[in-house]
Amino acid sequence: MDHFQDRPGPTGAPELWCEDVPLAEIAEAVGTPVYVYSTATLERHFTVFRDALQAAMPGRRLLVAYAVKANSNLAVIRTLARLGAGADTVSEGEIRRALAAGVPPERIVFSGVGKTDAELAFAIDQGVCEINVEAEAELERLAAIAEARGARPAIAIRVNPDVGAGGHAKISTGKAESKFGVSFSEARRLYARAAASPFLRPVGVACHIGSQITDLAPLEAAFTRMRGLVEDLRREGLSVERLDLGGGLGVPYFDAPEAPPLPSIYAAMVARVLDGLDIDLAFEPGRLIVANAGVLVATAIHVHRRAEGRSFLVVDAAMNDLLRPTLYEAYHGIRPVRSGNGAPEEAMDVVGPVCETGDTFARDRPLPPMAAGDLVAFQSAGAYGASMSSEYNSRPLIPEVLVSGDRFSVIRRRPTFEEMLAREPLPDWLG
């Protein structure tokens, strides 16, 4: 459930609001394209997920570490941090964001395939609660860095459970051929090695098999294998305090065919798989919390009707603002912010102004009649939208707005063209 609903507009025709603010009012005040997020939806998604897990496993210690990469805006992280969320981070920048947003280090997990020495040192100095080690070479580097700093960081070994899942090949991570994590036999060896080191404190094991997973079976298979690993390690006399089960539970992308399981069904599956195993749990959900808490609002530049053939709705948002459709063939609901008069729909290609055919958000999408200046909402755009945006075609990053009840606030402002150019000093020989 989200808090983007139709309400009667000035002419009586329905128009889309975010909580108690009409999207048209935000577009008027801030300009388009603009990302708009709902505080109530963010809070609801986090709370429903956490409460479902806690209800299924009363008394178990849980850390729900929001995956910052999904939407790394400080105000979004802070909204979640105030509810007790931790942060799953994959770079020094994300750790800094989490800290700046008020996530305490003891709720920050640091993951990632290629953490640099400087990033590992930073994470150690901040005292994050878990550094997820993804390779033997990383374990060695981390031990050396920790020794040099006289520290003993808490680490988990990230295992690749060799289970395929995820909405698209580019976001599936759990198969043995992907670059993530170590095998089960390596995990046992590395865990024992870490336990023997005076500079490392192995606290757990972690996995993450992919994103936009709408079928519980692969998750259940992976979690079952992870339970086996915990039991194996304990049989060898090693202490394992925490099992990090990653993120990945999918969301309904409106008309898209996949129907992800409810958090309560997911939680019941986790409880069943781990029944009788005394261990703390960590989760790293990203998309589940933010995807349907955000829309991208754009303006129609014009409708281009070829004399023979296709019709194109050209909007002022482009692939640099929302990359998912072209990168993953992802589906996003697209609708006018102000509903029309019930005139018949027409199939249109919805495209941006960037000079690439890939800058196409949808093909043959049925839409009511649209005209230049009409506002369009791209739905389910809160996850991996703004956080994956760029300035391709020298289009400045677009603003982000957070709504709470009848208030809204710009939480990332649009840079000026002068600011964009000022980042690029000319060398003196070109001056």
Ligand code: LLP
């Ligand atoms: N934990 C780890 C280690 C991850 O790599 C990811 C996502 C997550 C947690 C959060 O997964 P989520 O709950 O959001 O599914 N840009 C792509 C998605 C990439 C996901 C990368 N890793 C997209 O727009 O679909």
